Amino acid sequence: MMRLVPRAEPSQRMLLVAPLLAVLLTFLAGLAVFASLGQNPLAAFKVFFVDPLSDMNGVSELLMKASPLCLIALGLAIGFRANIWNIGAEGQMYLGGIFATGLAIHFNEHGGAWLLPAMVVAGAVGGALWASITAFFRANFHTNEILVSLMLTYVADLLVKFLVYGPWQDPAANNFPISINFGEDALFTLLATFGGDWLEGTRINTSIFITLVAIPLMWLFTQKSFAGFQLAVAGAAPDAARYAGFSEKRMIWLALLIGGAAAGIAGVTEVAGPIGNLNDRWTPGYGFTAIIVAALGRLNAVGIALASLLMALLYLGGEAAQISLQLPKAISQVFMGLLLIFLLGCDVLINYRLRFEQAAAR
């Protein structure tokens, strides 16, 4: 018989090594997946994980995908540290996109340099407002935030559809569900326009700086701020938080508003970035993938930054595998799933030990 026995002292070092181990195991399992699909495993591996990074354009695309993932995951991780499970970042991101689009359409002809910053703020407010519905019900009626935030994602999705099929539809779009394309003032500037031939043709834009600022901010919040400490206590020992007199309601609001605002801003960086408009299928599920990113990054700012790069690579590799190897689109999700399973498995084995026993002598 096999049993899991708790370890007396889980190794702190292994806790950090586990994500790397999970990545390694995912790569190995990936080779097996490729082989089972009738591909040459090594060649397929190269197409999936190496080729996307072989030129500047690839690196730019990687950063473009990693940036919103990282931003959302940083916000979510603050809540996760307090055991507040906001699963609805996807919906909060939609609302960020909707709020920003509202400004972009309204000031289409008469914008200015102020428009983009205003859209970022509006996006943050939109995401936070959407998350505040979850916060209100959790704080006052003890509803389950996982269910509420997840359900609200589907509401947000329908809201986007309503807008792009209805009032915000571009009259010139031949009935396609799409808004007008944003004007110059409502878009992030391409880094390539600042010169540098080596950036020629890449899509990376100034929104990357928002994420670059958010990483140290998140680190500061979790490591140095008293509010971050309170959230960590609430996560590790809720009774201790109550005993010390940390307000539970305040923490619920704080965690969800931060997570919602971060997701909202990520929505702005998408609609005002590579997409350039609002339509009904503009996101490849960043809000959900960010949950894996946060877990893989150990809810830690630096870890999340690295994890977001890896997840972005899985997206890119999946696209490359579809094009060059004619593999199904689901291949990216297979890899994400593998990664998550291996990570959870490593975590179990860090905290528990496997013990093999003969059937107990009765």
Next chain:
Amino acid sequence: MMPVTGTTDTHSATPSHDAPAREGAPLPAAVETPLLSLHGIRKQYPAVLAVDGVSMAFGAGEIHAVLGENGAGKSTLMKIIYGAVRPDAGHMEWNGRPVHIGSPGEARALGIAMVFQHFALFESITVAENMALALPGKFDLKALARRISEVSERYGLPLNPARPVHELSVGERQRVEIVRCLLQSPKLLIMDEPTSVLTPQAVQQLFQTLRQLSAEGTSIIYISHKLDEIRALCQRATILRGGRTIDEVDPRVESERRLAELMIGRDFPETQRRPHHTGKVALEIMGLSVPGDGPFGTALAKVSLQLHAGEILGIAGISGNGQAELLAALSGERPVADHQAIWLDGQPVGTMSAGERRRRGLAYVPEDRLGRGAVPPMSLADNALLTAHRQGMVKKGLIRHAAMAAYAGETIRQYDVRCGGTVAPAQSLSGGNLQKYIVGREIGQAPKVMVAAQPTWGVDVAASALVRQRLLDLAAQGVAVLVVSEDLGEILEVCDRVAVIAGGRLSPARKVSETSADEIGRWMSGMFPDPAAEAVAVATAAAAATA
């Protein structure tokens, strides 16, 4: 049946100790073959050597105490006897024949029964149903109910088999556990801290039962840290320290002080009391009523109390009588609806949160240390920040790590906390050391009112003495101290006045010098005068005296 490992021959093979036990000497109470003997038992856990070559023998019909501080190896040894833990080395003999006890089932088959400190009863079913679940054989409730009545009558343990367990008091629940053991006619009964939940009267009743069992030939292993009880009940006492047998004595002829010193291995510090001076009222409860906590909680009914600056007031009572509800209402963990029901330092605070009350000078040492009083995986420095953050540890929302570490370091030094420094996680400390740290952290905030729940519960003798002394010192500095404790000995040792909580009602407070363990024991079962009526009586008496 084979011995577990290693040493198969008997006494001669036991490892030598620096303090040799009298294991080779003839055993006073059991000249014939002992019922159970242990030889060179050893158990190594990953971090500690819990039992280090222990040999001892339990004679038939003997009441044998096993004494020792926390971590001395008592629990591990009992688990080994009960088959729940396997020793790494050594062997046991049952009636002189080598025996291997591989599981609690095998132990029960031999005739070994154990009454645990924490009961394992199903609340929602009846006494008889609970027992039927634990007993082997056919499920015949009627016959079982008859046997329960027989056994409980014979041993003076009144019990109604048809009552659901959630209606029973803690003492009655323990009776269920004992009767459940007795139904199997055990030859050896292990009792782990059985009196911690009983009133003094119930303790006397239990002792009678145990003496009767012993007279009928049942051996009893009695584990307790209450030395007066051991002296009153037991014929022999084996003292363990650091996993080794230190000595074996006749507790009836040794003093309590001597037993305590054997346990801790050095002189026993005595607490220094100070004269009882009281200042103005620092904490007042006025007619506080709150609903019970959960389906099996106890509602508070019109609890009133005055606590003065500079005094220590004890609230005695068996746990589950409303202590949890009272403490949650006092600490602010669960604010109450009536703002005027609780006054702190002259201000009503009923609806205020725990944080606001702390800001007004309340400190609180909770009953559960890990997970409530301290965050288990966080460092001692982080755990200082938990409640002492108003001591200059937070500036503009940012944490000042230097101030945190300094406060934690100072607490560790002043309270003699044995630990791996300020970075040690709270969960790495022993119960006693963590309690010293928490008490130190709370006192260090210079509170006006200190509430301490079970301040020395599960804490070893030396640490208990230090904690009690610090509470006395705190009161001497003019702080109002409220001690809520199940340990009557502790209350009588440190408190100036004592009140009793029973069934959610609070008795009038009496000066400790004007009451007795006997009276408090009666009050614990709910038989005390109505506080309001008593106040009227006192006033009338005073009026009569002046007239």
